[in-house]
Amino acid sequence: MLxxxxxxxxxxxxxxxxxxxxxxxxxxEKDNIEVADFGLNExxxxxxxxxxxVNTDRCCAKExxxxxxQTCPEHRHPPVEGEPGKEETFRxxxxxxxxxxxGEPTSNPTAKPPKGREHTYTVWHEIVLxxxxxxxxxxxxxHWFQAGQEGAVVSEFSTKSRDEADIFTDPDIKRIPVxxx
Amino acid sequence: MLxxxxxxxxxxxxxxxxxxxxxxxxxxEKDNIEVADFGLNExxxxxxxxxxxVNTDRCCAKExxxxxxQTCPEHRHPPVEGEPGKEETFRxxxxxxxxxxxGEPTSNPTAKPPKGREHTYTVWHEIVLxxxxxxxxxxxxxHWFQAGQEGAVVSEFSTKSRDEADIFTDPDIKRIPVxxx
Numbered sequence: 001m002l003x004x005x006x007x008x009x010x011x012x013x014x015x016x017x018x019x020x021x022x023x024x025x026x027x028x029e030k031d032n033i034e035v036a037d038f039g040l041n042e043x044x045x046x047x048x049x050x051x052x053x054v055n056t057d058r059c060c061a062k063e064x065x066x067x068x069x070q071t072c073p074e075h076r077h078p079p080v081e082g083e084p085g086k087e088e089t090f091r092x093x094x095x096x097x098x099x100x101x102x103g104e105p106t107s108n109p110t111a112k113p114p115k116g117r118e119h120t121y122t123v124w125h126e127i128v129l130x131x132x133x134x135x136x137x138x139x140x141x142x143h144w145f146q147a148g149q150e151g152a153v154v155s156e157f158s159t160k161s162r163d164e165a166d167i168f169t170d171p172d173i174k175r176i177p178v179x180x181x
Numbered sequence: 182m183l184x185x186x187x188x189x190x191x192x193x194x195x196x197x198x199x200x201x202x203x204x205x206x207x208x209x210e211k212d213n214i215e216v217a218d219f220g221l222n223e224x225x226x227x228x229x230x231x232x233x234x235v236n237t238d239r240c241c242a243k244e245x246x247x248x249x250x251q252t253c254p255e256h257r258h259p260p261v262e263g264e265p266g267k268e269e270t271f272r273x274x275x276x277x278x279x280x281x282x283x284g285e286p287t288s289n290p291t292a293k294p295p296k297g298r299e300h301t302y303t304v305w306h307e308i309v310l311x312x313x314x315x316x317x318x319x320x321x322x323x324h325w326f327q328a329g330q331e332g333a334v335v336s337e338f339s340t341k342s343r344d345e346a347d348i349f350t351d352p353d354i355k356r357i358p359v360x361x362x
Contacts, residue, residue: 022203024313054270054317054338059240061338089235132205136235157235157242157338
């Protein structure tokens with residue numbers, strides 16, 4: 001569970017990254033940045049800060065912040081209601097992001113899974129995204145990603161986002177953040 | 182028809198707007214900016230400069246540049262192959278854009294249709310987008326938009342883009358640009 005103080009601090013910190021990337025947000029967007037710790041209570045290591053611009057039945061666009069070395073843990077987007085799983089394009093806007101997908105393993109991947117949870121990571125084909133670079137992920141493909149030492153800002157263009165349907169490899173993960181009352 | 186010189190100059194000019202908006206593009210993207218004059222040969226007045234990041238069967242993301250007072254003319258995205266028409270979200274990143282959609286007419290709209298083509302514009306409900314502001318357009322809705330005096334950079338998040346299926350009110354328009362050999 002995240003405390004209100006943790007959420008407030010993470011939002012403030014995320015804003016400094018949006019500023020570095022020159023991404024302009026409304027006050028409402030700033031006040032409602034989603035802080036996801038995936039239920040692991042190790043936000044600095046495993047987590048994601050998200051602004052969802054739009055999410056309809058047909059398409060979705062988000063802006064993601066990853067703090068330095070912060071990891072979005074391994075997961076996939078399965079088929080739902082007869083539709084193929086979510087299709088995602090990640091476009092790096094600022095910083096650097098290491099993306100890992102199913103495929104031929106990279107011999108010396110740059111990023112390492114979060115400490116103590118290595119056993120829940122299996123995907124090792126590395127794609128490095130610098131600002132202006134992007135990668136489109138096929139539906140239902142296992143993937144995870146980690147920011148480099150400066151952190152990262154990443155645009156995500158996708159089909160409908162159904163976070164509650166995501167399947168994480170780590171059984172301890174809860175995708176929907178719980179914040180203290 | 183656009184000359185190669187016109188295309189080159191419009192691309193170079195568009196890049197200055199992407200720079201103002203701090204949007205980072207790859208060399209390939211810069212070299213291939215789409216310059217659309219809609220077959221009217223009045224690019225300064227009626228036209229659009231486009232980088233398509235991704236366009237799959239399911240979703241699409243583009244970055245648009247409009248020069249000062251440049252207009253994307255009135256059109257709609259009809260149903261195609263049993264799917265509803267294209268659904269679009271416009272998010273202003275830099276400058277200002279005036280968007281006109283079907284609905285209750287605005288008494289004193291800010292933008293005016295391009296000179297000599299006023300008779301091919303019918304939609305007058307005004308939405309003003311400043312940086313960080315956005316609007317989601319329902320499928321098959323007539324719309325047009327024009328940049329303010331500084332020009333504009335606009336992100337477009339949408340379902341699959343099928344430019345060739347767009348229906349323009351102005352019968353003289355050809356959406357797919359023709360460039361001299």
